[in-house]
Amino acid sequence: MKKASGVRERIVDNSCRLFYEQGYLATGINQIIEEADIAKSSLYQHFKSKEDLLIEYLLVSNKEWFEGLYKLVGDEQDPKKNMLTLFDYRKQSAIKKQYKGCAFVRLAYELPNLEERAAELIRQYKSAVKSFISKQLSLIPQINADRQKELTEMIYTLYEGCGIESSLLKSTAPIERTRKIVSNLIA
Amino acid sequence: MKKASGVRERIVDNSCRLFYEQGYLATGINQIIEEADIAKSSLYQHFKSKEDLLIEYLLVSNKEWFEGLYKLVGDEQDPKKNMLTLFDYRKQSAIKKQYKGCAFVRLAYELPNLEERAAELIRQYKSAVKSFISKQLSLIPQINADRQKELTEMIYTLYEGCGIESSLLKSTAPIERTRKIVSNLIA
DNA sequence: TAAAAAACATACAAGTCTGTCTGATTTTTA
DNA sequence: TAAAAATCAGACAGACTTGTATGTTTTTTA
Numbered sequence: 001m002k003k004a005s006g007v008r009e010r011i012v013d014n015s016c017r018l019f020y021e022q023g024y025l026a027t028g029i030n031q032i033i034e035e036a037d038i039a040k041s042s043l044y045q046h047f048k049s050k051e052d053l054l055i056e057y058l059l060v061s062n063k064e065w066f067e068g069l070y071k072l073v074g075d076e077q078d079p080k081k082n083m084l085t086l087f088d089y090r091k092q093s094a095i096k097k098q099y100k101g102c103a104f105v106r107l108a109y110e111l112p113n114l115e116e117r118a119a120e121l122i123r124q125y126k127s128a129v130k131s132f133i134s135k136q137l138s139l140i141p142q143i144n145a146d147r148q149k150e151l152t153e154m155i156y157t158l159y160e161g162c163g164i165e166s167s168l169l170k171s172t173a174p175i176e177r178t179r180k181i182v183s184n185l186i187a
Numbered sequence: 188m189k190k191a192s193g194v195r196e197r198i199v200d201n202s203c204r205l206f207y208e209q210g211y212l213a214t215g216i217n218q219i220i221e222e223a224d225i226a227k228s229s230l231y232q233h234f235k236s237k238e239d240l241l242i243e244y245l246l247v248s249n250k251e252w253f254e255g256l257y258k259l260v261g262d263e264q265d266p267k268k269n270m271l272t273l274f275d276y277r278k279q280s281a282i283k284k285q286y287k288g289c290a291f292v293r294l295a296y297e298l299p300n301l302e303e304r305a306a307e308l309i310r311q312y313k314s315a316v317k318s319f320i321s322k323q324l325s326l327i328p329q330i331n332a333d334r335q336k337e338l339t340e341m342i343y344t345l346y347e348g349c350g351i352e353s354s355l356l357k358s359t360a361p362i363e364r365t366r367k368i369v370s371n372l373i374a
Numbered sequence: 375t376a377a378a379a380a381a382c383a384t385a386c387a388a389g390t391c392t393g394t395c396t397g398a399t400t401t402t403t404a
Numbered sequence: 405t406a407a408a409a410a411t412c413a414g415a416c417a418g419a420c421t422t423g424t425a426t427g428t429t430t431t432t433t434a
Contacts, residue, residue: 007380023299039381040384040423040424041383041425044422045380050423105351106296106299108354109292110296111210112210112287154368157352157365157368158341161343161347161349162344168295168310174340174344177344178344181341215390215392217390225412228394228395228414229412232410232411
């Protein structure tokens with residue numbers, strides 16, 4: 001079908017940017033179409049409602065998050081290094097995103113009565129992050145299955161916690177501290 | 188001055204309830220005055236703007252949170268028990284508040300460009316929580332000053348992390364797991 | 375090049391939002 | 405009991421919200 005105009009792309013890019021920077025409720029359709037420089041009817045041709053834009057936002061955020069992580073991981077094989085890379089990635093993102101925190105948690109907290117489609121995408125994302133942690137641990141020979149399960153939960157909890165702290169204090173220090181703790185846990 | 192009518196009290200009670208249940212942006216002045224059963228002009232006599240209601244919300248939430256914690260602590264002196272009570276309190280609150288999470292983090296995430304007055308109150312609250320943790324650790328003789336500092340950060344990070352997890356999964360399991368981890372850390 | 379699809383501008387509906395104002399009524403204070 | 409303060413109901417301003425509808429112009433497809 002169409003391909004050249006990039007209208008859909010501009011809608012998605014600007015929606016995602018504004019939803020993240022300002023929050024979902026604080027961002028109006030009119031601002032989106034203005035900054036994307038498209039007509040309102042074009043937006044509603046691609047997305048039937050603002051809620052559909054929200055779903056798109058979650059899908060894009062998920063995709064970009066994992067792409068960014070695996071770009072930083074590169075072809076490194078050492079699971080210990082890769083575990084620490086997760087925290088390096090969190091630190092790098094915190095700076096780039098000006099300490100506004102995880103898009104998924106942000107949304108879950110902004111909309112306490114979130115529709116189920118969106119809530120499910122958030123849970124899926126978090127589950128995938130936990131899988132990454134679990135995967136690395138499984139590749140460390142010294143760690144047995146019981147300890148792996150235990151450490152997965154603990155490291156994931158630390159991962160979430162340092163993200164919050166970093167956002168509230170607008171500082172990477174909590175992430176760096178947590179990275180060191182995790183480093184000791186898997187040493 | 189006035190004392191009997193309880194108008195201000197009804198404004199504050201309903202504002203706090205609705206801000207927490209629905210979020211700040213999703214709650215309108217009109218809903219507040221309707222559920223508080225007062226006139227709009229009465230509201231603006233007590234609070235000059237919605238932002239002032241937000242500040243009140245933070246002050247009240249802070250007060251109630253610590254009152255609830257110290258009620259659960261009672262006159263228990265054992266610092267190890269009191270540390271675990273912090274997590275029992277988090278679990279109890281999670282259920283009571285239907286997994287909507289910490290009011291302060293919620294607000295910081297809902298309004299990424301929060302006014303400085305409010306942001307400062309949030310940081311103060313989190314600092315006070317950390318002080319509680321630090322205080323208990325300082326009362327455990329086996330823990331030296333260095334270890335105390337280290338554990339304060341770690342337990343606080345775990346505290347924040349398990350709160351997020353609990354909210355996203357609508358389950359107390361992450362809190363219970365974390366309580367056990369903390370129990371081992373200070374055993 | 376002619377038909378189909380996409381994007382355009384713009385107005386509009388119907389509702390919401392915060393905050394102000396007027397003037398009447400009730401409550402408190404002195 | 406008289407003056408002062410608080411609360412009331414309700415209209416209003418002015419801007420904003422999401423989404424629809426109309427008709428035109430541009431782009432793509434066949």
